[in-house]
Amino acid sequence: MSVGDYIRGSQIWKSIFRHPAPVDRRNRVVVMLTNFFLHLHPVSVKQQGIALSYTWCMGGITFFLFLVETITGVLLMFYYRPTLEFAFNDILALRDVTTLGIMREIHRWSAHSMVITVWLHMYRVFLTGSYKPPREFNWVIGVLLLVLTLLLSFTGYLLPWDQLAIWAITVGSNMARATPFLGYEGPGAQLLNIGGYDLITNGSDARFLLLGSRFVGEATLNRFYILHCVAIPLVVSLLIAIHFWRVRKDGGISQPL
Template sequence: IMREIHRWGAHAMVITVWLHMYRVFLTGSYKPPREFNWVIGVLLLVLTLLLSFTGYLLPWDLLAIWAITVGSNMARATPGLGIEGPGFQLLNTSGYELITNASDAKFLLLGGRFVGEATLNRFYILHCVAIPLVVSGLIAIHFWRVRKDGGISQPL
């Protein structure tokens, strides 16, 4: 029952963050002097979606294995980070390879060349420690900026 409560709470969190961003956009609350807070909010939205993705993988069933396979292949094709992404040739010039099969984003996410125990461990640490710490810091900055910029009054 705790797992299901956690799952439904996560769904509610994603929906709430989307609705909050939508309200901020519709009311124009992202305009100066609040544009920095908008950027922090967008980062919090991305981190919320990353929390959702990493949590989706933790049951470690067949669906989770396919999800991490697709997600890591997307990371492999990321511009500037993956060996199959655009800009790969630009980063590997002058005989010095910045991105190799053992240093691209897919390898770093999986903890090796294949999905395995290291992958589960990495996503568990991301979901339970790393991303929540970053989110906590950004939420503190977000709330501080709301107070500093005059609260949640109408747009300026």
């Protein structure tokens, strides 16, 4: 008996993989049903539905990039400290001295790629008319995921705490100042006052909520760090789960109806 057969015959192996290797038709079906990671897929798919020139693979790539972001992001979190004192220097050290500092490069380029692949996924879904019934609501979830992807990228942009970071966030968040009713330079904000006291000031408006401060400062760094590393990824994970589940429930991957 070879070592391989011995391992595959052991109780440990059999407790992990309930079935023989997927080398024949029966076990290729069974593996899709019994493996947690594979069970996202159906057992069989239409040949044209998975043709690369038809499906472009962009949704799958986006999900893969999300996983890359999670893994590299967690590694970066071991190293990076989100305070004014350390943030920039930690990034500098990642670039110059830290082993595997390339994680930051991979994280950043994957982030840019993810924005693009989300667009392309949406492009393909639109151009094949795949949002049409019965998939209307999954398209809506997809739009939410698009927004959250942009927000993930936007909040992450601040963390290196260099000139590029704070000014891009300053320019971006200045828009919130002009939110109708909720920004202190927005139309209608003046109407919200009680007995002559303005409710909406630069210390209480939408921009302040976003930045945690009147300007992009330490409070903003902390706020964006939590949003970037915890809050938004949690919501995104939930929505991805629903998105995938609904692909299966709403008739499977795109196909001519």
